[in-house]
Amino acid sequence: MAHCVEVDSLSKHYRDFLLDAVSFVVPEGTVMGLVGENGAGKSTVIRLILGAIKRDAGKVKLFGTEWETRVPNAIKDQIGVVFDDCYFPVSLSPNQLGWTLSSIYRQWDSILFNQLLNRFDVPPDKKIKELSRGNKMKLSIVCALSHRPKLLVLDEPTGGLDPVVRTEVLDMFQTFMEDERHSIIFSSHITTDLERIADYVTFIHKGKIILSETKDDLLDRYGLFKGPRDQIEHIEKGDFVSVRVNRYGLEALSSDKEHTMRTYPQLICDQASIDDILYHLTSDQSRTREDVAL
Amino acid sequence: MIGLIKKELMLLTIGGKSILLVLVVFLAIFLSSGSGEILSMVAVIMSLMLSLTLFAYDTQSKWDCYATVLPVGPKELVGARYIVVGMIWTASIIIALIFRIGLTLLPNATVGTDFAQIVMESLLPALAIAVVLAIALPLMYKFGVEKGRIFLFIVCIIPSIFIQTFLPRMGSMPEISLNTLMIILAVAGVLAVPISLWLSVRIYGNKDQFA
Numbered sequence: 001m002a003h004c005v006e007v008d009s010l011s012k013h014y015r016d017f018l019l020d021a022v023s024f025v026v027p028e029g030t031v032m033g034l035v036g037e038n039g040a041g042k043s044t045v046i047r048l049i050l051g052a053i054k055r056d057a058g059k060v061k062l063f064g065t066e067w068e069t070r071v072p073n074a075i076k077d078q079i080g081v082v083f084d085d086c087y088f089p090v091s092l093s094p095n096q097l098g099w100t101l102s103s104i105y106r107q108w109d110s111i112l113f114n115q116l117l118n119r120f121d122v123p124p125d126k127k128i129k130e131l132s133r134g135n136k137m138k139l140s141i142v143c144a145l146s147h148r149p150k151l152l153v154l155d156e157p158t159g160g161l162d163p164v165v166r167t168e169v170l171d172m173f174q175t176f177m178e179d180e181r182h183s184i185i186f187s188s189h190i191t192t193d194l195e196r197i198a199d200y201v202t203f204i205h206k207g208k209i210i211l212s213e214t215k216d217d218l219l220d221r222y223g224l225f226k227g228p229r230d231q232i233e234h235i236e237k238g239d240f241v242s243v244r245v246n247r248y249g250l251e252a253l254s255s256d257k258e259h260t261m262r263t264y265p266q267l268i269c270d271q272a273s274i275d276d277i278l279y280h281l282t283s284d285q286s287r288t289r290e291d292v293a294l
Numbered sequence: 295m296i297g298l299i300k301k302e303l304m305l306l307t308i309g310g311k312s313i314l315l316v317l318v319v320f321l322a323i324f325l326s327s328g329s330g331e332i333l334s335m336v337a338v339i340m341s342l343m344l345s346l347t348l349f350a351y352d353t354q355s356k357w358d359c360y361a362t363v364l365p366v367g368p369k370e371l372v373g374a375r376y377i378v379v380g381m382i383w384t385a386s387i388i389i390a391l392i393f394r395i396g397l398t399l400l401p402n403a404t405v406g407t408d409f410a411q412i413v414m415e416s417l418l419p420a421l422a423i424a425v426v427l428a429i430a431l432p433l434m435y436k437f438g439v440e441k442g443r444i445f446l447f448i449v450c451i452i453p454s455i456f457i458q459t460f461l462p463r464m465g466s467m468p469e470i471s472l473n474t475l476m477i478i479l480a481v482a483g484v485l486a487v488p489i490s491l492w493l494s495v496r497i498y499g500n501k502d503q504f505a
Binding site: 047050051052053054072073074077079081084085086087088089090091092096099100101102103105106128153196209 | 296297298300301304305308309351352354355356360361362364365366367404479502503504
């Protein structure tokens, strides 16, 4: 399978943050979800992939083409980008913005742009500054799709949206993925969105990738084990990614669900969500956490 | 680049309305008095204000962050801004010339009717503003619109302080004719604009727009 995006040992150093040798690939026709807490480095990775900021080290290939200092315009033409905020001139209307972008993107489809505005109920003649947060985000998505890109890069596109709009937006991404040549890189805090559309999940923690694999493997492999508090005396902490104890009992994440089920039949195994895995992976590894009494 | 120019022109039509209103007020004053020697100065200063307003619009919307992912490079992005600023500057000269010539036709006109004089009086401030713009644009790209305005003020005020404070101590001031001044400003403008463009492209290309 060809790779749409290849990131190899990508590094960026800021005064108070280091993105440290990040590597992953996005196969063509798949959705890669980037997950991590605030400040983990998700947006930095996305900006480096797009060439929006300069990298200190590493390589990036887009559609098989490696670039050094600047992403070639022909490649940018094939990428649709949605940032976490609306960066369009706020005094323009969506129609005026579309008119502008139609002369910037070679493959801009004005008919598609108008159809998408209509489908998402984005007022075409209202000034962008007068649009709601949801409509601004929908406009960003409409603009990202209207030049018929092969790759969508989405940085927190569903943040701050209500569940109805979020569902609409996710539906649109699923429609986009009906073409098997299309790919998406999607960063989000809302892991339920990723569970719905991602094929691969990459966890970033403090500038490092701690896990990158298919979502199905991840959800198959990991299990959330629960039991009474006193079970803490009977378990080997090394068998778990992390163990958490609170007043109601014990909760532990295992990266080998089947093995742990056989070893600890007294514990109940639940399906671990991406949220659970993220929480346990980013807490201090193999350390028992005791809840603070409030 | 055409798309970028379109965007700038659309923003100008929205933001330029208030500037146009000010121009109309000034025009009304000049028409009623029949004199308008400083009309050229008013028009070109407004061209400077309008040009700097374009930076303010981009800062407000964080357009430069979005521009990093558009299929255009720093040359096109900065080049489009210079073209639009050039258009504003040219328009200000034309507007000033039209109004100055119009003023001479008024029955209560106190301005001279010598066409060459009118052209010179219109071009002189325009050339001076062209040099100021050539300094201002890289400053705006480097420091942003807020800090850039302060730096521009400092850059513009230093020569005035130098002329007023130190030149009189150095002896008699050399007499410079309007023609000579115009040639000096024209040469300075011709040299300054390409250097300014080159500097702006470099500054823009090296800037982290997300910082």
